[in-house]
Amino acid sequence: MPRYLMLAAELREAILAGQFAGGEQFPTETALCQRYDVSRFTVREALRRLEAEGLIARKRGSGTTVQPPAARGGALHQPLSNVGxxxxxxxxxxxxxxxxxxxxxxxxxxxxxxxxxxxxWTMFSGLRQQDIGAKPIAATTAYFHERLGDAIEALDLNASPKTLFSQVEELTGVSASTVTQDIQAIAANDEIAKALDVEPGSPVLQILRCYIDRKGQVFEISVSHHPGDRFAYAMHIDIEG
Incomplete structure:
Protein backbone atom coordinates (compact mmCIF):
# COMPACT_ATOMS: atom_id res chain seq x y z
CA MET A 1 0.00 0.00 0.00
CA PRO A 2 1.33 3.49 -0.83
CA ARG A 3 2.71 5.35 2.18
CA TYR A 4 0.13 8.14 1.90
CA LEU A 5 -2.70 5.60 2.26
CA MET A 6 -0.99 4.08 5.30
CA LEU A 7 -0.61 7.53 6.83
CA ALA A 8 -4.24 8.38 6.06
CA ALA A 9 -5.32 5.15 7.79
CA GLU A 10 -3.26 5.99 10.91
CA LEU A 11 -4.60 9.52 11.11
CA ARG A 12 -8.17 8.36 10.42
CA GLU A 13 -7.98 5.82 13.23
CA ALA A 14 -6.66 8.49 15.62
CA ILE A 15 -9.49 10.88 14.73
CA LEU A 16 -12.20 8.22 15.08
CA ALA A 17 -10.67 7.10 18.40
CA GLY A 18 -11.13 10.64 19.73
CA GLN A 19 -7.45 11.55 19.99
CA PHE A 20 -8.30 14.90 18.38
CA ALA A 21 -11.32 16.83 19.66
CA GLY A 22 -13.79 18.26 17.18
CA GLY A 23 -12.87 21.79 16.19
CA GLU A 24 -9.32 21.31 17.48
CA GLN A 25 -6.40 22.46 15.36
CA PHE A 26 -4.80 19.52 13.55
CA PRO A 27 -0.99 19.18 13.41
CA THR A 28 0.63 21.16 10.62
CA GLU A 29 2.05 19.51 7.50
CA THR A 30 5.56 20.20 8.80
CA ALA A 31 4.78 18.60 12.16
CA LEU A 32 3.27 15.52 10.48
CA CYS A 33 6.29 15.19 8.18
CA GLN A 34 8.58 15.15 11.20
CA ARG A 35 6.40 12.91 13.35
CA TYR A 36 5.94 10.22 10.71
CA ASP A 37 9.20 10.74 8.81
CA VAL A 38 7.47 11.19 5.46
CA SER A 39 7.56 13.70 2.63
CA ARG A 40 5.28 16.71 2.32
CA PHE A 41 3.65 15.07 -0.73
CA THR A 42 2.73 12.04 1.42
CA VAL A 43 1.20 14.25 4.10
CA ARG A 44 -0.78 16.33 1.60
CA GLU A 45 -2.21 13.27 -0.15
CA ALA A 46 -3.19 11.73 3.21
CA LEU A 47 -4.88 14.96 4.32
CA ARG A 48 -6.64 15.26 0.98
CA ARG A 49 -8.28 11.89 1.58
CA LEU A 50 -9.31 12.74 5.14
CA GLU A 51 -10.84 15.98 3.90
CA ALA A 52 -12.79 14.11 1.19
CA GLU A 53 -14.13 11.81 3.91
CA GLY A 54 -15.36 14.78 5.94
CA LEU A 55 -13.05 14.07 8.89
CA ILE A 56 -11.06 17.33 8.66
CA ALA A 57 -11.59 20.81 7.21
CA ARG A 58 -8.77 22.75 5.56
CA LYS A 59 -8.87 26.50 4.95
CA ARG A 60 -6.09 28.60 3.49
CA GLY A 61 -4.69 30.84 6.19
CA SER A 62 -6.61 29.04 8.97
CA GLY A 63 -4.88 25.66 8.96
CA THR A 64 -6.56 22.30 9.41
CA THR A 65 -9.22 21.46 12.00
CA VAL A 66 -10.92 18.23 13.00
CA GLN A 67 -14.58 18.09 12.08
CA PRO A 68 -16.79 17.43 15.13
CA PRO A 69 -18.97 14.29 14.93
CA ALA A 70 -22.10 16.41 14.44
CA ALA A 71 -20.59 17.99 11.31
CA ARG A 72 -19.97 14.59 9.75
CA GLY A 73 -23.35 13.20 10.77
CA GLY A 74 -22.01 11.07 13.62
CA ALA A 75 -21.46 8.26 11.13
CA LEU A 76 -18.45 6.06 10.54
CA HIS A 77 -16.87 7.08 7.21
CA GLN A 78 -15.47 4.17 5.22
CA PRO A 79 -12.90 5.26 2.61
CA LEU A 80 -13.12 3.74 -0.86
CA SER A 81 -10.49 4.62 -3.43
CA ASN A 82 -8.86 1.23 -4.09
CA VAL A 83 -9.06 -2.45 -3.17
CA GLY A 84 -6.58 -1.98 -0.32
CA TRP A 121 -21.97 -22.68 2.37
CA THR A 122 -21.03 -22.21 6.02
CA MET A 123 -22.58 -19.07 7.51
CA PHE A 124 -21.48 -16.77 10.34
CA SER A 125 -23.32 -13.70 11.58
CA GLY A 126 -22.21 -10.83 13.78
CA LEU A 127 -22.64 -7.18 14.77
CA ARG A 128 -19.90 -4.63 14.16
CA GLN A 129 -19.42 -1.95 16.83
CA GLN A 130 -16.93 0.86 17.40
CA ASP A 131 -17.19 0.57 21.19
CA ILE A 132 -18.56 -2.04 23.58
CA GLY A 133 -22.19 -1.26 24.28
CA ALA A 134 -22.45 1.20 21.38
CA LYS A 135 -25.18 0.81 18.80
CA PRO A 136 -24.00 -1.44 15.95
CA ILE A 137 -22.78 0.11 12.71
CA ALA A 138 -23.42 -3.10 10.78
CA ALA A 139 -25.11 -6.46 10.94
CA THR A 140 -23.12 -8.85 8.76
CA THR A 141 -23.53 -12.42 7.55
CA ALA A 142 -20.47 -14.06 6.00
CA TYR A 143 -20.69 -17.15 3.76
CA PHE A 144 -17.80 -19.55 2.98
CA HIS A 145 -17.90 -22.18 0.25
CA GLU A 146 -17.29 -25.82 1.08
CA ARG A 147 -14.24 -25.94 -1.21
CA LEU A 148 -12.30 -24.09 1.52
CA GLY A 149 -12.44 -27.30 3.55
CA ASP A 150 -11.14 -27.49 7.13
CA ALA A 151 -9.98 -23.86 7.04
CA ILE A 152 -13.55 -22.77 7.79
CA GLU A 153 -13.50 -24.48 11.19
CA ALA A 154 -10.14 -22.88 11.98
CA LEU A 155 -11.41 -19.30 11.59
CA ASP A 156 -11.09 -17.06 14.66
CA LEU A 157 -14.55 -15.56 15.15
CA ASN A 158 -13.77 -13.60 18.32
CA ALA A 159 -13.04 -10.05 17.12
CA SER A 160 -9.67 -11.02 15.68
CA PRO A 161 -7.63 -8.08 14.37
CA LYS A 162 -7.51 -10.01 11.10
CA THR A 163 -10.54 -10.09 8.83
CA LEU A 164 -12.11 -13.45 8.04
CA PHE A 165 -10.95 -12.94 4.44
CA SER A 166 -7.30 -12.51 5.45
CA GLN A 167 -7.53 -15.58 7.70
CA VAL A 168 -8.86 -17.65 4.80
CA GLU A 169 -6.00 -16.42 2.63
CA GLU A 170 -3.41 -17.44 5.24
CA LEU A 171 -5.01 -20.82 5.97
CA THR A 172 -5.65 -21.92 2.39
CA GLY A 173 -3.46 -19.82 0.10
CA VAL A 174 -6.63 -18.88 -1.81
CA SER A 175 -6.64 -15.19 -2.68
CA ALA A 176 -9.13 -12.95 -4.42
CA SER A 177 -8.30 -11.75 -7.90
CA THR A 178 -11.61 -9.86 -8.03
CA VAL A 179 -13.78 -8.28 -5.36
CA THR A 180 -17.24 -7.11 -6.39
CA GLN A 181 -19.44 -4.88 -4.28
CA ASP A 182 -23.12 -4.05 -4.78
CA ILE A 183 -24.69 -1.29 -2.69
CA GLN A 184 -28.44 -0.89 -2.39
CA ALA A 185 -30.79 1.07 -0.14
CA ILE A 186 -33.52 -1.14 1.30
CA ALA A 187 -36.10 -1.05 4.08
CA ALA A 188 -35.10 -2.97 7.20
CA ASN A 189 -37.18 -6.08 7.84
CA ASP A 190 -38.00 -7.13 11.40
CA GLU A 191 -34.84 -9.22 11.80
CA ILE A 192 -32.46 -6.53 10.53
CA ALA A 193 -34.26 -3.81 12.48
CA LYS A 194 -33.92 -5.76 15.73
CA ALA A 195 -30.22 -6.43 15.16
CA LEU A 196 -29.44 -2.79 14.36
CA ASP A 197 -31.78 -1.27 16.95
CA VAL A 198 -33.83 0.68 14.41
CA GLU A 199 -37.52 0.78 13.56
CA PRO A 200 -38.79 -1.82 11.05
CA GLY A 201 -39.00 -0.24 7.62
CA SER A 202 -36.17 2.19 8.35
CA PRO A 203 -33.79 2.81 5.43
CA VAL A 204 -30.57 0.80 5.64
CA LEU A 205 -27.66 0.35 3.29
CA GLN A 206 -27.17 -3.22 2.06
CA ILE A 207 -23.67 -4.07 0.86
CA LEU A 208 -23.15 -7.40 -0.88
CA ARG A 209 -19.50 -8.26 -1.41
CA CYS A 210 -18.14 -11.26 -3.36
CA TYR A 211 -14.58 -12.56 -3.27
CA ILE A 212 -13.65 -14.38 -6.48
CA ASP A 213 -10.48 -16.42 -7.00
CA ARG A 214 -8.29 -16.63 -10.09
CA LYS A 215 -10.44 -19.44 -11.49
CA GLY A 216 -13.51 -17.22 -11.41
CA GLN A 217 -15.04 -19.09 -8.47
CA VAL A 218 -16.75 -17.30 -5.58
CA PHE A 219 -15.34 -18.57 -2.30
CA GLU A 220 -16.59 -15.95 0.17
CA ILE A 221 -19.61 -13.67 0.30
CA SER A 222 -20.58 -11.08 2.88
CA VAL A 223 -23.89 -9.28 3.23
CA SER A 224 -23.90 -6.25 5.55
CA HIS A 225 -26.68 -3.91 6.58
CA HIS A 226 -25.85 -0.43 7.88
CA PRO A 227 -28.17 2.08 9.59
CA GLY A 228 -28.34 5.23 7.48
CA ASP A 229 -27.23 7.53 10.32
CA ARG A 230 -24.21 5.49 11.43
CA PHE A 231 -22.29 4.70 8.25
CA ALA A 232 -21.19 6.49 5.10
CA TYR A 233 -18.92 5.68 2.19
CA ALA A 234 -16.41 8.37 1.29
CA MET A 235 -15.18 7.87 -2.27
CA HIS A 236 -12.01 9.46 -3.60
CA ILE A 237 -11.27 9.19 -7.33
CA ASP A 238 -8.14 10.53 -9.00
CA ILE A 239 -8.80 11.92 -12.49
CA GLU A 240 -6.25 10.83 -15.04
CA GLY A 241 -5.04 13.04 -17.83
Whole structure:
Protein backbone atom coordinates (compact mmCIF):
# COMPACT_ATOMS: atom_id res chain seq x y z
CA MET A 1 0.00 0.00 0.00
CA PRO A 2 1.33 3.49 -0.83
CA ARG A 3 2.71 5.35 2.18
CA TYR A 4 0.13 8.14 1.90
CA LEU A 5 -2.70 5.60 2.26
CA MET A 6 -0.99 4.08 5.30
CA LEU A 7 -0.61 7.53 6.83
CA ALA A 8 -4.24 8.38 6.06
CA ALA A 9 -5.32 5.15 7.79
CA GLU A 10 -3.26 5.99 10.91
CA LEU A 11 -4.60 9.52 11.11
CA ARG A 12 -8.17 8.36 10.42
CA GLU A 13 -7.98 5.82 13.23
CA ALA A 14 -6.66 8.49 15.62
CA ILE A 15 -9.49 10.88 14.73
CA LEU A 16 -12.20 8.22 15.08
CA ALA A 17 -10.67 7.10 18.40
CA GLY A 18 -11.13 10.64 19.73
CA GLN A 19 -7.45 11.55 19.99
CA PHE A 20 -8.30 14.90 18.38
CA ALA A 21 -11.32 16.83 19.66
CA GLY A 22 -13.79 18.26 17.18
CA GLY A 23 -12.87 21.79 16.19
CA GLU A 24 -9.32 21.31 17.48
CA GLN A 25 -6.40 22.46 15.36
CA PHE A 26 -4.80 19.52 13.55
CA PRO A 27 -0.99 19.18 13.41
CA THR A 28 0.63 21.16 10.62
CA GLU A 29 2.05 19.51 7.50
CA THR A 30 5.56 20.20 8.80
CA ALA A 31 4.78 18.60 12.16
CA LEU A 32 3.27 15.52 10.48
CA CYS A 33 6.29 15.19 8.18
CA GLN A 34 8.58 15.15 11.20
CA ARG A 35 6.40 12.91 13.35
CA TYR A 36 5.94 10.22 10.71
CA ASP A 37 9.20 10.74 8.81
CA VAL A 38 7.47 11.19 5.46
CA SER A 39 7.56 13.70 2.63
CA ARG A 40 5.28 16.71 2.32
CA PHE A 41 3.65 15.07 -0.73
CA THR A 42 2.73 12.04 1.42
CA VAL A 43 1.20 14.25 4.10
CA ARG A 44 -0.78 16.33 1.60
CA GLU A 45 -2.21 13.27 -0.15
CA ALA A 46 -3.19 11.73 3.21
CA LEU A 47 -4.88 14.96 4.32
CA ARG A 48 -6.64 15.26 0.98
CA ARG A 49 -8.28 11.89 1.58
CA LEU A 50 -9.31 12.74 5.14
CA GLU A 51 -10.84 15.98 3.90
CA ALA A 52 -12.79 14.11 1.19
CA GLU A 53 -14.13 11.81 3.91
CA GLY A 54 -15.36 14.78 5.94
CA LEU A 55 -13.05 14.07 8.89
CA ILE A 56 -11.06 17.33 8.66
CA ALA A 57 -11.59 20.81 7.21
CA ARG A 58 -8.77 22.75 5.56
CA LYS A 59 -8.87 26.50 4.95
CA ARG A 60 -6.09 28.60 3.49
CA GLY A 61 -4.69 30.84 6.19
CA SER A 62 -6.61 29.04 8.97
CA GLY A 63 -4.88 25.66 8.96
CA THR A 64 -6.56 22.30 9.41
CA THR A 65 -9.22 21.46 12.00
CA VAL A 66 -10.92 18.23 13.00
CA GLN A 67 -14.58 18.09 12.08
CA PRO A 68 -16.79 17.43 15.13
CA PRO A 69 -18.97 14.29 14.93
CA ALA A 70 -22.10 16.41 14.44
CA ALA A 71 -20.59 17.99 11.31
CA ARG A 72 -19.97 14.59 9.75
CA GLY A 73 -23.35 13.20 10.77
CA GLY A 74 -22.01 11.07 13.62
CA ALA A 75 -21.46 8.26 11.13
CA LEU A 76 -18.45 6.06 10.54
CA HIS A 77 -16.87 7.08 7.21
CA GLN A 78 -15.47 4.17 5.22
CA PRO A 79 -12.90 5.26 2.61
CA LEU A 80 -13.12 3.74 -0.86
CA SER A 81 -10.49 4.62 -3.43
CA ASN A 82 -8.86 1.23 -4.09
CA VAL A 83 -9.06 -2.45 -3.17
CA GLY A 84 -6.58 -1.98 -0.32
CA UNK A 85 -8.91 0.43 1.43
CA UNK A 86 -11.91 -1.74 0.62
CA UNK A 87 -10.39 -4.69 2.48
CA UNK A 88 -9.47 -2.52 5.48
CA UNK A 89 -13.16 -2.15 6.14
CA UNK A 90 -14.07 -0.18 9.26
CA UNK A 91 -10.73 0.06 11.03
CA UNK A 92 -11.22 0.95 14.66
CA UNK A 93 -14.32 -1.23 14.93
CA UNK A 94 -14.72 -4.89 15.87
CA UNK A 95 -17.14 -7.70 15.19
CA UNK A 96 -17.62 -11.05 16.91
CA UNK A 97 -19.18 -13.70 14.68
CA UNK A 98 -21.20 -16.74 15.67
CA UNK A 99 -22.09 -19.85 13.63
CA UNK A 100 -25.34 -19.36 11.70
CA UNK A 101 -25.82 -22.67 9.90
CA UNK A 102 -24.77 -24.50 6.79
CA UNK A 103 -26.43 -25.22 3.47
CA UNK A 104 -27.21 -23.70 0.07
CA UNK A 105 -26.81 -19.97 -0.39
CA UNK A 106 -30.16 -18.23 0.25
CA UNK A 107 -32.00 -17.72 -3.03
CA UNK A 108 -32.41 -13.96 -2.53
CA UNK A 109 -28.61 -13.63 -2.39
CA UNK A 110 -27.73 -16.18 -5.09
CA UNK A 111 -29.95 -14.45 -7.65
CA UNK A 112 -27.89 -11.26 -7.27
CA UNK A 113 -24.58 -12.98 -8.09
CA UNK A 114 -23.51 -13.80 -11.64
CA UNK A 115 -20.90 -16.56 -11.00
CA UNK A 116 -22.02 -20.04 -9.96
CA UNK A 117 -22.88 -20.24 -6.25
CA UNK A 118 -24.06 -23.86 -6.03
CA UNK A 119 -22.75 -26.07 -3.26
CA UNK A 120 -22.81 -25.89 0.52
CA TRP A 121 -21.97 -22.68 2.37
CA THR A 122 -21.03 -22.21 6.02
CA MET A 123 -22.58 -19.07 7.51
CA PHE A 124 -21.48 -16.77 10.34
CA SER A 125 -23.32 -13.70 11.58
CA GLY A 126 -22.21 -10.83 13.78
CA LEU A 127 -22.64 -7.18 14.77
CA ARG A 128 -19.90 -4.63 14.16
CA GLN A 129 -19.42 -1.95 16.83
CA GLN A 130 -16.93 0.86 17.40
CA ASP A 131 -17.19 0.57 21.19
CA ILE A 132 -18.56 -2.04 23.58
CA GLY A 133 -22.19 -1.26 24.28
CA ALA A 134 -22.45 1.20 21.38
CA LYS A 135 -25.18 0.81 18.80
CA PRO A 136 -24.00 -1.44 15.95
CA ILE A 137 -22.78 0.11 12.71
CA ALA A 138 -23.42 -3.10 10.78
CA ALA A 139 -25.11 -6.46 10.94
CA THR A 140 -23.12 -8.85 8.76
CA THR A 141 -23.53 -12.42 7.55
CA ALA A 142 -20.47 -14.06 6.00
CA TYR A 143 -20.69 -17.15 3.76
CA PHE A 144 -17.80 -19.55 2.98
CA HIS A 145 -17.90 -22.18 0.25
CA GLU A 146 -17.29 -25.82 1.08
CA ARG A 147 -14.24 -25.94 -1.21
CA LEU A 148 -12.30 -24.09 1.52
CA GLY A 149 -12.44 -27.30 3.55
CA ASP A 150 -11.14 -27.49 7.13
CA ALA A 151 -9.98 -23.86 7.04
CA ILE A 152 -13.55 -22.77 7.79
CA GLU A 153 -13.50 -24.48 11.19
CA ALA A 154 -10.14 -22.88 11.98
CA LEU A 155 -11.41 -19.30 11.59
CA ASP A 156 -11.09 -17.06 14.66
CA LEU A 157 -14.55 -15.56 15.15
CA ASN A 158 -13.77 -13.60 18.32
CA ALA A 159 -13.04 -10.05 17.12
CA SER A 160 -9.67 -11.02 15.68
CA PRO A 161 -7.63 -8.08 14.37
CA LYS A 162 -7.51 -10.01 11.10
CA THR A 163 -10.54 -10.09 8.83
CA LEU A 164 -12.11 -13.45 8.04
CA PHE A 165 -10.95 -12.94 4.44
CA SER A 166 -7.30 -12.51 5.45
CA GLN A 167 -7.53 -15.58 7.70
CA VAL A 168 -8.86 -17.65 4.80
CA GLU A 169 -6.00 -16.42 2.63
CA GLU A 170 -3.41 -17.44 5.24
CA LEU A 171 -5.01 -20.82 5.97
CA THR A 172 -5.65 -21.92 2.39
CA GLY A 173 -3.46 -19.82 0.10
CA VAL A 174 -6.63 -18.88 -1.81
CA SER A 175 -6.64 -15.19 -2.68
CA ALA A 176 -9.13 -12.95 -4.42
CA SER A 177 -8.30 -11.75 -7.90
CA THR A 178 -11.61 -9.86 -8.03
CA VAL A 179 -13.78 -8.28 -5.36
CA THR A 180 -17.24 -7.11 -6.39
CA GLN A 181 -19.44 -4.88 -4.28
CA ASP A 182 -23.12 -4.05 -4.78
CA ILE A 183 -24.69 -1.29 -2.69
CA GLN A 184 -28.44 -0.89 -2.39
CA ALA A 185 -30.79 1.07 -0.14
CA ILE A 186 -33.52 -1.14 1.30
CA ALA A 187 -36.10 -1.05 4.08
CA ALA A 188 -35.10 -2.97 7.20
CA ASN A 189 -37.18 -6.08 7.84
CA ASP A 190 -38.00 -7.13 11.40
CA GLU A 191 -34.84 -9.22 11.80
CA ILE A 192 -32.46 -6.53 10.53
CA ALA A 193 -34.26 -3.81 12.48
CA LYS A 194 -33.92 -5.76 15.73
CA ALA A 195 -30.22 -6.43 15.16
CA LEU A 196 -29.44 -2.79 14.36
CA ASP A 197 -31.78 -1.27 16.95
CA VAL A 198 -33.83 0.68 14.41
CA GLU A 199 -37.52 0.78 13.56
CA PRO A 200 -38.79 -1.82 11.05
CA GLY A 201 -39.00 -0.24 7.62
CA SER A 202 -36.17 2.19 8.35
CA PRO A 203 -33.79 2.81 5.43
CA VAL A 204 -30.57 0.80 5.64
CA LEU A 205 -27.66 0.35 3.29
CA GLN A 206 -27.17 -3.22 2.06
CA ILE A 207 -23.67 -4.07 0.86
CA LEU A 208 -23.15 -7.40 -0.88
CA ARG A 209 -19.50 -8.26 -1.41
CA CYS A 210 -18.14 -11.26 -3.36
CA TYR A 211 -14.58 -12.56 -3.27
CA ILE A 212 -13.65 -14.38 -6.48
CA ASP A 213 -10.48 -16.42 -7.00
CA ARG A 214 -8.29 -16.63 -10.09
CA LYS A 215 -10.44 -19.44 -11.49
CA GLY A 216 -13.51 -17.22 -11.41
CA GLN A 217 -15.04 -19.09 -8.47
CA VAL A 218 -16.75 -17.30 -5.58
CA PHE A 219 -15.34 -18.57 -2.30
CA GLU A 220 -16.59 -15.95 0.17
CA ILE A 221 -19.61 -13.67 0.30
CA SER A 222 -20.58 -11.08 2.88
CA VAL A 223 -23.89 -9.28 3.23
CA SER A 224 -23.90 -6.25 5.55
CA HIS A 225 -26.68 -3.91 6.58
CA HIS A 226 -25.85 -0.43 7.88
CA PRO A 227 -28.17 2.08 9.59
CA GLY A 228 -28.34 5.23 7.48
CA ASP A 229 -27.23 7.53 10.32
CA ARG A 230 -24.21 5.49 11.43
CA PHE A 231 -22.29 4.70 8.25
CA ALA A 232 -21.19 6.49 5.10
CA TYR A 233 -18.92 5.68 2.19
CA ALA A 234 -16.41 8.37 1.29
CA MET A 235 -15.18 7.87 -2.27
CA HIS A 236 -12.01 9.46 -3.60
CA ILE A 237 -11.27 9.19 -7.33
CA ASP A 238 -8.14 10.53 -9.00
CA ILE A 239 -8.80 11.92 -12.49
CA GLU A 240 -6.25 10.83 -15.04
CA GLY A 241 -5.04 13.04 -17.83
Missing amino acids: ELLQYARGSAVIYRPAGQGPLPAEIAEQIAPDTTGS
